[in-house]
Amino acid sequence: xxxRRRRLKKRTRKQLQGWGAVVAVAAVVxxxxxxxxxxxxxxxxxxxxxxxGGGWALWRAHRLAVGQDRAWRAQEEARARELSMxxxxxxxxxxxxxxxxxxxxxxxxxxxxVSGKSGDLGADVVGYLADGRKLVxxxxxxxxxxSVGSQxxxxxxxxxxxxxxxxxxxxxxxxxxxxxxxxxxxxxxxxVALHRDLLGAWVKGAHLATLIPLNGSGGGTRxxxx
Numbered sequence: 001x002x003x004r005r006r007r008l009k010k011r012t013r014k015q016l017q018g019w020g021a022v023v024a025v026a027a028v029v030x031x032x033x034x035x036x037x038x039x040x041x042x043x044x045x046x047x048x049x050x051x052x053g054g055g056w057a058l059w060r061a062h063r064l065a066v067g068q069d070r071a072w073r074a075q076e077e078a079r080a081r082e083l084s085m086x087x088x089x090x091x092x093x094x095x096x097x098x099x100x101x102x103x104x105x106x107x108x109x110x111x112x113x114v115s116g117k118s119g120d121l122g123a124d125v126v127g128y129l130a131d132g133r134k135l136v137x138x139x140x141x142x143x144x145x146x147s148v149g150s151q152x153x154x155x156x157x158x159x160x161x162x163x164x165x166x167x168x169x170x171x172x173x174x175x176x177x178x179x180x181x182x183x184x185x186x187x188x189x190x191x192v193a194l195h196r197d198l199l200g201a202w203v204k205g206a207h208l209a210t211l212i213p214l215n216g217s218g219g220g221t222r223x224x225x226x
Contacts, residue, residue, distance in 0.1 A: 085200050089174060093141040100139050100172055101125045107208040109135060122159040129168060129209075136166035140173040144196060148173050150181035157189045168192065168212065172199060183216050 083099070091099060101114045104127050112127035125137035138156045140148060153171065160169035171178075171186065172194045178186065186193040193216040194202070202211055 083203060085174075085196070085203065088199075088203060089144065091141070093139075096141045096174070097124050097139045100137060101127070103202055104135065104137070104208065109208075121163050122156045123164045126164065133167035134165055135168045135170060136160050136164045137170045137172055140171070140175070142173055142175040144174060144176055146175045148175050148178045148182050148193075148195075150179060150185060153178070153182040153185045153191065153193075157185060157191060160191065170194060170212075174199065178216060186216065 088096065088099070097114050101112045104112050104125065108130035109127040110130075112125065115124050115126070122138045123136050124139040125135075127135050129135050138152075138160070140152060142148065148171070156169065156171055160166040169190070170192045174196055176196045177183075178193050178195060183193055185191070192212050194211060195216065198211050198214060198217070202208065
């Protein structure tokens, strides 16, 4: 029984092979007899394949080039922002204000505007955080050894919210620290004090949202005077 099944399968396989050969021969004969009709179609198919393959290769090359260009531009922009503190110190006060604005934009702030003039009532940089809150920034470019005093802080406290409607008020300085009175006032009035060390972290890539809660840390006690 098993031998009969094997013979049947073998016979069926031979029959299929035979029919396949017949079909192949018939196809060759038909193509030979109708070559004038067949060859333009073959040429068109081959041409379409070549053009399609070339187009796909060009598209891939274009996408790769665009991706590499975007990556390069992103790296250049990041490198341009990540200045050393020595380079920050070398900026003019006007360029420093513009640089702080650029840091805000880097961290997702929108509609960022630089006042760039005297009489701005403490609003050197104005914009909106990613969550929609209004950000008002006072920028003071002082020598590193200086401390921001209470008088500077009082002026900003008096205008940040009443005059400019700040939801988040940020005081940024190149100074090493705020005086005890200035920092105490900032903490009581919910002003974010960003001294030189925190500014350095911001410059090196720390996100503004992570620096706001640190308010004055590293430049002296965060506890307001009793």
